[in-house]
Amino acid sequence: MIIELSARQLEIMSLVKQNAPITGEQLAELLGVSRPTLRSDLSLLVMLGLLDAKPKVGYFLGNAYRQDNAALQNLKTMLVRHVQGLPVNIADTLSVHDAVVNLFIENADTLLVVNEQKRFVGIVTPKDLLKVTLGNPNAAGIPVSMVMTRYPNTVTVTPDDPVTEAVRKMITHQVDCLPVVIDGQDGQGPEAVGSVTKTNVIHLLKDLVRTAE
The missing domain is CATH 3.10.580.10 (CBS-domain)
Structure with a gap:
């Protein structure tokens, strides 16, 4: 089964990658939306293992995202x-x-x-x-x-x-x-x-x- 992320979820992933650990409030401010608006997106990303969260610390990349992946490695060098x-x-x-x-x-x-x-x-x-x-x-x-x-x-x-x-x-x-x-x-x-x-x-x-x- 392939799960495709929405545009906002992709933006969340990009922001977490650049700023981890980052809180939900900080993500909401950067995206220009309210914290409740992001709740379902963050819950899904955590469930998929793309994000992990620690209380009083914030969100960071999850194990599923950190797995060795040639495509993701290519992204780092793509111009x-x-x-x-x-x-x-x-x-x-x-x-x-x-x-x-x-x-x-x-x-x-x-x-x-x-x-x-x-x-x-x-x-x-x-x-x-x-x-x-x-x-x-x-x-x-x-x-x-x-x-x-x-x-x-x-x-x-x-x-x-x-x-x-x-x-x-x-x-x-x-x-x-x-x-x-x-x-x-x-x-x-x-x-x-x-x-x-x-x-x-x-x-x-x-x-x-x-x-x-």
Whole structure:
């Protein structure tokens, strides 16, 4: 029987791995939920042997998780370049209307914005577009450069960063997509060469963090 963990359970496992021993209250705070919300998740993970718990100490990795497992060992050395996907780039002069169209056509949750030199300058999310369009009939013609989150205020990774670092950044900053950038050779700014989404990482972890009997 294969038991697949939920997205939140995978996040719990990642946080425990990085911070053990860690209390339920600390986990709830990092995940932005209440302690009772996590109770069933923690109980399941303990039951499966993926987590152990000690009163007044906290949670730490269980025996089932610590067993020698080639896939888990591979995760420790896996780099962002191994899991990144193609970026969905749009020009900073593109209108908000066309950005929305691109979101649907590309089935993307984040658009990477580039300037005329094709250098990465920011990101646009559905939330960004929703904020500017609600109650504003003229918003469709506004360029995305006016609503995007500008680099370097965006959270990014490089192709040579560990996948575990990408997971940590997604959880810490509560973002669904990380642009993968490299330094431009001519000093004109970074280039966006890919993206890592939470969906990509969850599918990866789901294959690695599971138990069978």
